Amino acid sequence: MNEETKQTELDGLQDQLDTNMTNEQAEAANSEEMTAEADNSTATEESLEQQLAKLNDTHLRLMAEYDNYRKRTLKEKSDLIRNGGEKVLRELLPVVDDLDIALANIDTAEDMEAVKEGIRLIYSKFTDYLSRQGIKPIETAGVSFDEELHEAIATFPAPSEELKGKVIDCVKKGYTLNDKVLRHSSVVVGQ
Missing domain, CATH: 2.30.22.10 (Head domain of nucleotide exchange factor GrpE)
Incomplete structure (x- = not known):
């Protein structure tokens, strides 16, 4: 029985050795998997950081573009307000010129009917202008x-x-x- 006991002990030691080997192999495999996962995690993290940097850059560019657009439209609006009446005033200048001529000649005019007719023409010119403007x-x-x-x-x-x-x-x-x-x-x- 001694041999049988020895054999049983040997088998038990062999099983323990196999179990230890399997555990070590499993740990090694686990370690390799963890290293691979860590590498993947690092790669994923770097990829996410690159995407974040790209999105931040895009965001900053869009903000700058919007700010430039806002400034440009404010300037255009300011120019329109400042110079919007330019066309209206330019078209009124001939009427003002006619009034200047009438005023310069009113004191020396001998024919009052001609003066009245001149004033009617200026009035007609002015009302035609207003009509063209709506x-x-x-x-x-x-x-x-x-x-x-x-x-x-x-x-x-x-x-x-x-x-x-x-x-x-x-x-x-x-x-x-x-x-x-x-x-x-x-x-x-x-x-």
Whole structure:
């Protein structure tokens, strides 16, 4: 039995040795896997850092581009406000020139009819200009009072029944710009 016991002990030692070897191999394999995972983790981390740097760079570029766009549009808006009336004023200059000529010659004019005609021409030129710009006078003669277009500054007894609630007189003309009221007509309304 001695041999059998020895054999059993040997088998047990062999099993223990095999188990130890298997454990060592498993640990070595585990160690290799962990090293590979660590390498993969490091590579993934580096990849993520590169992506983050790229996204930060893109973000900074977009912010700078937006800031430049905002500054450019503010400058354009400022220029439009400052110079927006330039066209309007340039087209008014011929009317001003005509008025200058009329004023220079009014004192020496002998024919008052010619002076009146000159003033009518200047007025016509000016109203044509306003019309081209979309500015039109508000009709008042004999129309019904409309608070959207007219400002009643007085009421007066209507000379006839059909003039009640209608405009009798216009004290100051009103104007519209593309159907929007610029100034209400100041009117006297029949009562």
